[in-house]
Amino acid sequence: MRHLADSDAWKMFDSTHLQFSSDPRNVRLGLVADGFNPFGILSTTHSTWPVMLVPYNLPPWLCMKWSSLILSLVIPGPKSPGIAIDVYLQPLVEELRELWDVGVEAYDAFSKNVFQLHAALMWTVHDFPAYADVSGWSTKEKNVMDNILGTVLNLKDWTKDNYKARLDLADMGIRSELHLRRKGDDKYTIPPACFDMSTLEKDGFLQVLRDVRVPDGYASNISRRVNLKERKISGLKSHDNDILMQQFLPIALRGSLPSHVTRPLIKLACFFRKICSKTLTVSDIASAEADIVVTLCELEQIFPPCFFTAMVHLVMHLATEAKIGGPVQYRWMYPIERYLSHLKSYVRNRAAPKGCIAERYIVEECLTFCSRYMEGVETIFNRPTRKMEESTRAVSSVALGNRELTQAHRYVLFNSDNIYQFREMHKSLMEDELRRGHSRISNAIIHKHHMEKFCG
Template structure:
């Protein structure tokens, strides 16, 4: 880890103590920091002081999420590795005691726009600047307009592009007329997800996805069936969401052996599809028990287990089974995917060609795979009668997750997904249709009520809750641990601005350069190029226009009236950035 040679920090002389006076606590803490900043990490060390070494190490701890135990083990190793006179702490607790005086707390203090006073101490309660009589509080017209946009700037149309277009928002307005009549009133959407401390992933406080009645929209009219051998509930019967004159409603052999003329009742699906297509152990729903359930329910006789000899059985080949070359082609397409930095995680790293599986994807990666990449990868690996319904499912997720939803088209899309699920029922075994697959049928009705789907996603909140829970090391005081960990991370992120030649959260190299073709070349600008770039921004940025106008007006005051605009512009170009 490179750093600049350690520079001497001026040592402050302690003030002369009177009979009852001495340095206050803030002065003592500051002088202690100066002492640690001037003390080499070990005798002969020219690049790190005791303080800078600890700050660098603790910054890496925060950046990479090291535990207190792992950080203590690293410090103990360094004490054994470095010379015996190294001035490093022996554990994480001592390291925090040394650097806590950098300021692991903050206080927001208002200042006059003219930078003449701080609203602090004796000025804390002032409402206006005593020097310029300018009010302390300033209304922000831009933010005020944004806060009222839903009532005054939002067009009345049949597109779902904002929560105000949802039925839930309109229902609230009609119920609480007095509140909704004031556009400045603020509405908050709360996330009611269970918070389990200490990294506990129990679902005690979360919604259950098991049992006969696991589908809330269907209530007691859910089409669930217990599979005797698979020992799971299967949710089939999506024909009731079709029109009564649809050809699927009267087909028996392709479905469960019955005609279904019922009316409709008043989701991780990607894992299921990948597991069954790649036949992944422990994840596929197409296993021996699934074929036994087919025989037990009396459907799909062509997929019943076949006896081979006296004591062996064989699973017949299904249309959705991939051979080795088809699996390689499917995975190779995903392995070769390159996306811009920030678009998703590196999906190619999740593809394991030798093991023939995909693992380690996050929730958002599943969305990218299902909506954008899946329909490309399966085209050459599955027959059309299988790939088309799966592509239709991919199209459905892309539509339902879009930023704008057309209310008039939601009904047609809802009928289309019902047909798609019925086609999938003709292909896959009942064990595939768990509650997560069945709930796809109800997403459009939920979108009408609550608005766009991305406003209801929980994985963003769950990911941040996981980050907060990682701060908890003292189970007696979880709130204090979270507060200390959060402030420490923000404090070290601020300190990292002053690190040289060290990777921080602000200078990490991007994984892929957006819209890059061929080799990517990094160019370091010299001082003249930096100046030219700086001048270009100052003379072409709209935000700087008021300052340029003020400068030109000042130039005109110093010149006689007969001077041409070209002369004034030349003076402006030469002196504006001087």
């Protein structure tokens, strides 16, 4: 399976709705919603919710690209819509129902005729907080990696091996070697477990993660999240946890814990790496579905019962979900979250001008930047435009400043084929000067010199 069209859900939909699937021009969509604070200021509480549609009729390398996302609506802040999100989604739902029942006239450039285009919403893509709002189900903010790191490093408020967990073992009458031991009249001690790390083992485990170096864009700077002095790791994003689980946890665990403890944890990491592959094989998914049951049973022999939260239990169903829904890279939030982070970098106005109501200004600023940048419009071309035939009045000219003129000039040059030869000339000149050993002149100065020469 390389595309969602190879999944069981897609094939079942085709067999159920033959009239829709008989025309390959009909569109299949996924709905994505997430909230974020675009201003980057902790003191400014704001939650803007873009709602996007993902067209799945595209090839694998275009499905989740930023240029393929369709901004359907923007829910302004300053607070999360919560359970009232259905009110904001109602116009979109009505349009989707119309696209499914009636369709819309569209032009086929290949056959050069007009046809009735229909669309179907295949599924929605959310993180768990947004999933709770959209579906109305109660969900929880934690993942499997939090349980593992918190327990093996014995992190306060994160570990699943605590006083109450040992009392649970005594109540269940299992693993007597881990029961609380009386020390004095009113004091008890917690005997060490097989997954407890010594101080030296914690240092070695964290040092491996501290030395991790990854390519740009692969993950955040994980080394900054490691605190060797306090022997803890914190501030990890969901994608960082995913990278740690699939890539670095098996390496860091070796030499820090006994083999009978690391073996099932490494098998768990391999399971996540297998189901998150770009290409899935049905036979491999079937074997992973059977192996994960054994892996979780092995973990139950190591960790206390409270380790197995709802999220750990959910691992049981991930292989089945991959078999039904297809490759997971089309149904997870990471491309969307990166896109929201990219949009966040465009917001420049951090405070409301004098005389403006702060809340109204923030809302207008959010709507402005979302509607412009999520449609791929460049900054200097954000001025309102109007077609000449739509107005009988004379169109007034707009005066541009020196900076805007320079930006517009360079934009035209960089998007024109006529400048290609000058780019190659610029590249060859840079290579020649570098070969002559002009190491004292930085690349930035050379670049600026030639840009001023060829671009004015």
